[in-house]
Amino acid sequence: MSCPHGALVSDLFSIRRTPNSGRAVFASEDIPADTLIAKADDLTITVLLREYRKEVCIHCFSYDRGNGLKTRDSAVGFAYCSAECQQKWRDDVGDVGVAAWTAVEMLTKNRSREDEEMQDVDDPRPTSREITQAWEKVANQAALIRLARQGSSSKQHRKSVHAAISAPISPDVMAFCVSGILLRYSKPEVWPSLLALATDSKPYHNANDLLAFTRSYLQLLAILPEPLLEFTTPEILFVLSTRDSHNSFGIRSLEDEGSEFFGYGCWPAASYFNHSCGPNVSKQRVGRVWEFTTARDVGKDEELCITYLSGEERQLSRGRRMERLRRTWGFECGCERCEI
C-alpha cells in the first residue's frame, strides 16, 4: 500500500495492512534493541486540561511537580515555562489564535465549575442516528447566531447568542474544538494527515459528551473571531472527533510512570503504531515530540507495536486490559500476549 498522508517515512519500517487490525508498522530489516526508530513532532489538536493550565507549559508541557509557572498570560489563560515558550506558542497560533483563546478565556473565566456534570462510564455511546439528530437540533439556533454575528440587531438573533453563552460551559471540550478549528484555519496542509487516520463513527463517550460538543459549537459561533466562523461547523467538529478518538496520545507527567494526566494531543505521524500488551517499541515524550525506540531486538517483517495502556494499566489481568482497550479504544486486542 502507498504510505498514508502524514505518516512517518523511514528505511527501517513501512506501513502495511493487517488482516484484523487495520494498518500497522512493520520492520523492513532486523533492528537491534535500543534503536531510536522515529520521532513525531507534528502535534496537531491539543487539549491541556483546565485544572493544569497554571502548572503545565502550554507549549512544551513541562511541569514542576505542581508548582505554578511564573510566566502567565491571564488574557488567554495559559502559562509557560519561559518567555521563549510563550513566544513560540504565540507564533504557532498566530494573531487570530491569540484572539480566539482570549475570547474563550473571557467566556470561561469564573464559570469552570458549572460544567462538572458527572459522567457515568457505563452510559452508552450515542449512535450515528443520535449524533445526527443532536447536530440537527442546534442547526436553527446556529443559523440565528450566524446572522447576529453578521450584524443583525434583531431581538431573536441576539437572544440566540445570549442563550448559547448562558448555557453550561465545558472548557476542555471547547479547548478541543478551538484547537481543531485553528488547525483547519491556519494549517490547511495538515488536514489530509488527519483525514488519513483511522476513524471512529461514534466518537462521543456518552450523551453528556455529545451535548458538550453541540453547546460548545454554539458558544464558539457566538464568540470566535470572524475569520474562524467558516470553519466552525458541525462537519469540521465531527471530523476532528472521529479522528482524535482512536489516535490521540495522553500527555502525562514524565515522572511516576505518568501518574498525572495533563491532557491529550494528536500526532498523525505517530498514529500508525498498533497496540500490544507486550510491546517491542517504547515511546517517550520529549517536550512536544514523541520518540520511538525498540525495546528489544526486532526481526525483519515483525510488527512494531507500542502500548496504549498507562503504567498501572499494564499490570492488569488479561480480561481487565481487554475491557479497558475495548472501552477506550473500541477494539478487541488481538496481540500475542492476549491470544490464548
Ligand SMILES: C[S@@+](CC[C@H](N)C(=O)[O-])C[C@H]1O[C@@H](n2cnc3c(N)ncnc32)[C@H](O)[C@@H]1O
Ligand atoms: C492509532 S490507530 C493504529 C493504526 C490503525 N491500525 C490504522 O489503520 O490507522 C488505533 C486503532 O488501530 C487498531 N488497533 C490497534 N492495536 C490493535 C490491536 N492490538 N488489536 C486490534 N486492533 C488494534 C484499532 O482499530 C485502534 O482503534
